Amino acid sequence: MDEKKINQNLSADYDKMEQWLRDYFLDPRTEHEDHALFKIDIYETDDHWIVEAVLKGYLSSDIKVMIKESDLNISTQKQEHSYPSAFLKKERTIHFPFQIIHHCVTAIFQNGMLEIFISKTKNGLGKNRYITLP
Template identity: 55%
Template sequence: MKKKNLPRNSIVDFEKMEKWLTNYFLDPFTTHCDLYQFRIDIYETETDWIVEASLDEYVSSEIKVKTDNTQLIITAQKHSYAFPSRHPKKTRTIDFPFPIIYHCINASFQNNVLEIFISKINNGSGKNRYITLP
């Protein structure tokens, strides 16, 4: 795979990212959201940051993933034919310390786990967008 250079405005300060990850998981609000919305974990590999969300009650068509500059927004809501819906919408927003829109992002949903891959090495569109789930 050929590496692409990321735009200058997407350069990531890896020390700042490490500090952000530590603060994110020590924040009591994160634990609260894990209990009352859905659980999220963030991992790092050599080539990606991986966001995992446990969405046991949902199918892929009930999940939306969107980027908004520095934010990754995950929304899940059961399909309902009643209005208003008997099933509340659950949303988690992760505010990264850099604009994620300049990074290639893709996602998969298998075995009730949503995985979102944010590339460290490949360019993204540079625009806010929805991430398609297969």
């Protein structure tokens, strides 16, 4: 892949991203989902956008992270101990203002905190995919 195509795939309108972040956190649905499902925060560094999800009480095997076009989907499924045949499922989807499939996306889960790193500088596969948790 040539350098021009790499830069084109990773281009994101940073002003649009700033406005999207303001709108996301001011949306009352975001606060409702933080309380009803699980809390999510989004941070920006020079090299990454970082999505943090608070998932205390879960194991990494209970969590799935998928990226599809512009969407980041975090789902959890945990067996309810009081009802052995019941599974509790919680799911949140974040709709980014750019296609995250073109960015390198990695994730870690430790001490009840899921961190998903969306690179601003490294290319991804350009395909919908699950992100493996170590």
